[in-house]
Amino acid sequence: MRLATYNIEWFANLFDRKDNLVVDDSWSGRHNVTKAQQVEAIAKVLTALDADAILIVEAPNTGKTQNTIRALQKFAEAFALRTSHAVMGFANDTHQELALLYDPDALKVRHDPIAGNAAAPRFDEVFHIDLDIDATEDRVQFSKPPMELAVETRDGAHFRLIGAHLKSKAPHGAGSRDEAIRISIANRRKQLAQAVWLSRRVQGHIEADEKVILLGDLNDGPGLDEFENLFGRSSVEILLLTGLFDPNAARTDAAPSTARFARADGQYLEALLDYIMVSETLRARRPAWRIWHPFKDSGCLASPDLQQALLTASDHFPVTLDIDL
Structure with missing residues (x-):
């Protein structure tokens, strides 16, 4: 079984208001990528992954006239992907x-959002x-x-x-250095709270003797920024304390x-943001992780050809997990 997580930047921009693919030179x-180029690149990457299931982070929008599942299934049909079905959890207002x-x-x-409690409410409630x-x-x-799913294999x-797609720490909208610091700290506090909330839900599943796979863009990693010292640990470390495991998160080399x-000076900043974490019972199932870095x-x-497609499709690269389920 191959599972994948892939944050596809601005995927929503590639569909019109009726979820039809827009494949043109607009x-x-x-940056400097047409819709046709990005559509083709995404299709090449998804075909190369050949995964049984792919978490799409930043998937197309659900709104008054748009529907995420319809858009994704139209995309899959257009390129004859075997991942022809889609499912989602709670819609949001962020596109x-x-x-x-x-x-x-x-x-x-x-989609199976288990009713929570005050210590770990359902993900569309308040913590x-x-x-x-x-x-x-x-x-x-x-x-x-x-998005909390119940999955059954063949x-x-x-x-x-x-x-999951946890809160970004970036100080968007800051007008000064002091404001950027204030926003960064506030964002990190909220992200850590989301990680605690998520960890409690994961722990509940593990205590119920369920196998758990957590995947997505966690917007964080050990030692990723200077604000980590203010709070003692990263969001990723909070999740690993539940017993989840991802070798990339655990690496010290x-x-x-x-x-x-891309930075303003023309150089590039790289970061480990995307993970596939498995519960302890799954570590004995011969899991193999791969980051599809160009x-x-x-x-x-x-x-x-694949290398260029990865660079064109998104600012994130896919992560896959091959595991005997």
Whole structure:
């Protein structure tokens, strides 16, 4: 079984208001990339992944006239992808949905948001936590509620799959250095609260003796920025404390990366933001992780066409997990 997570930047821009693909020479949301070029690149990458299920982070929008599932299934049909079916969780207002494309011959999938409690409410509800130890509870909500799925394989095995896109720490809208610091700290506090909320839900599934796979863009990693020292640990470390495992998150040598962003000086910043974490019971199932980095993965380096498609399609690169389920 191959599972994947892939943050596709500005995917929503490639569909019109009726979810028809726009394949022309107008500009996409990506710098100096047309819609036709990005559509073709995404299709090449998804075909190369050949995954049984792919979490699409920043999936097409659901709104008054648009529908995420319809858009993704039209995309899959246009390029004869075997991941022909789609499922999503709670829609949000950001035009960046979470959805799963999957092969119906390999998996049965349904959105299954388990009713929570005050300590770990359902992902579309409100989480109360004292973020700064001031004896006052903060009210936290997900702008992009995680997607909680019940999955059954063709052979009858069951597992829980949770797709997540945690709060970005970037100080968007800051007008000064002081404001940027203030916004960055506030964003990190909210992101850590989301990680605590998510970890409690994961822990509940593990305690119920369920197999869990958490995947997506966590917008964080150990040692990623200077604000981590203010709070003691990263969001990723909070999730690993539940017993989840991803070897890329645990590495202490040269850090891998799953995203590549252009800076104002023309250089590139790379970061490890995308993960596929598995519960302890799944570590014995011969899991194998792969980051499809165009310059660091030997298979991608050997295929110039795929390498260019990865650079054109998104500022993130896919992560896959091959595992015997």
